[in-house]
Amino acid sequence: MRNRIFAAVFSFLLLGVSGLARPMEPYTERHSSISSANASQESLNLALLDRVGQHVDETPIRQWPNNAFFFTAGMTIDADGAPNAYHPDDTGIDELANAGSSGHWNGIITDRHGNPVVQQEGDPFPGYYISCTSLADKTKEFNDPSRYVDATKIPYVALPEEIAELGGVQLGDFAFVINLRNGKSSFAIYADIGAVGEGSVALAEKLGISPNARHGGESGGVLYAFFPGSGNRQPRTIDEIQSEGERLLSDSGAIEKLPSESHGGPVISSGEL
Numbered sequence: 535m536r537n538r539i540f541a542a543v544f545s546f547l548l549l550g551v552s553g554l555a556r557p558m559e560p561y562t563e564r565h566s567s568i569s570s571a572n573a574s575q576e577s578l579n580l581a582l583l584d585r586v587g588q589h590v591d592e593t594p595i596r597q598w599p600n601n602a603f604f605f606t607a608g609m610t611i612d613a614d615g616a617p618n619a620y621h622p623d624d625t626g627i628d629e630l631a632n633a634g635s636s637g638h639w640n641g642i643i644t645d646r647h648g649n650p651v652v653q654q655e656g657d658p659f660p661g662y663y664i665s666c667t668s669l670a671d672k673t674k675e676f677n678d679p680s681r682y683v684d685a686t687k688i689p690y691v692a693l694p695e696e697i698a699e700l701g702g703v704q705l706g707d708f709a710f711v712i713n714l715r716n717g718k719s720s721f722a723i724y725a726d727i728g729a730v731g732e733g734s735v736a737l738a739e740k741l742g743i744s745p746n747a748r749h750g751g752e753s754g755g756v757l758y759a760f761f762p763g764s765g766n767r768q769p770r771t772i773d774e775i776q777s778e779g780e781r782l783l784s785d786s787g788a789i790e791k792l793p794s795e796s797h798g799g800p801v802i803s804s805g806e807l
Contacts, residue, residue: 595697603701604759606714607731611738612692613747614641614726615682617658619665622650626662627686627735628747633665641665643676651677669705669725671769683725683769685747689737691758692728706765708779713741714755721779723770724760731756 595605613619613628620626620633620642633641636648642663643651650663657664657679667683667690674681683690691709698704705724711733712719720740722733733756735745744750761782770778 595701597701601702601763602759602761604757605730606755606757608754609731609733609738609741609743609752609756610729611743611745611747611750612690612726612728612732612734613685614665614728615667615688615690616665616685616735617653617679618662619685619747620663621661622652622663632747633663653679667725668727669723669767669769683723683734685734685736687736688725688734688769688772689720689722689740689775690725690734691722691737691760692726692732693724693760694730695727697730698724698727701760702762703760704763704765704767706767706770708761708764708775708782710759710761710779710783711737711741712757712759713743713752714757715752716742718742721775723765723775725769731758 595603597603611628613626614633616627618626619628620630622630624630628641633639639648639650643666645651653660653662653664659679664677664679665682667685669683669690670681672681689711691711693703703724705727707724709722709724710719711722718741720737722737725734726732733741733743735747738745738750738752741756743752743756764778764782
């Protein structure tokens with residue numbers, strides 16, 4: 535059953551069948567203000583930026599009739615939430631610069647004076663900073679590393695706040711991600727606010743993408759599908775992400791939406807769905 539669902543959804547996402555997917559309102563990461571004059575554009579064009587702000591590609595975001603939406607992009611590796619992500623000597627699995635800078639930290643927690651909090655004896659990686667994700671278990675103390683979603687263990691994705699708002703996605707909602715280059719797929723959870731096309735170390739491993747937060751990732755060919763309103767704003771276990779993801783794919787009706795006949799192939803091309 536699981537393989538049948540995956541194969542059907544994979545085919546559905548690749549088929550450019552008129553009427554099954556519609557463009558969302560326009561938004562560009564560089565120009566986040568939404569212009570009503572552009573609201574009728576055929577697709578939602580995103581200026582995908584890499585970590586140093588260079589233009590990479592443009593791609594539309596399309597929406598299913600049930601409000602789930604999907605797009606293709608590359609994947610940069612997000613290590614936030616991993617207890618060994620950042621170290622004062624920049625020896626963590628990710629570059630310290632990706633956590634921000636003095637007075638502007640965003641990937642690690644700070645005390646009331648704005649100083650990064652260091653893990654102590656009894657924590658997973660004493661001497662490392664406590665790295666955080668936007669999604670957190672609020673039943674735990676803010677300086678407990680396990681409060682945050684561990685990028686090395688949990689497959690998660692990141693999105694800019696503006697796109698999440700346009701798509702009706704909240705932290706904790708579920709996603710389905712496919713590496714179009716090798717066919718590998720994984721369920722994931724929306725756990726961090728970030729750039730378009732970011733995935734955790736664990737997600738990259740499942741997709742056959744280099745999970746190295748410093749030098750890994752993929753330049754394109756990764757499809758992300760999101761299910762708005764599907765979560766409970768709480769971190770989830772791997773088993774919960776898997777079981778809930780399978781249910782969402784089944785309930786989405788993607789299998790039933792597949793046409794009995796398809797005349798034409800995939801419409802995915804460089805930068806366009």
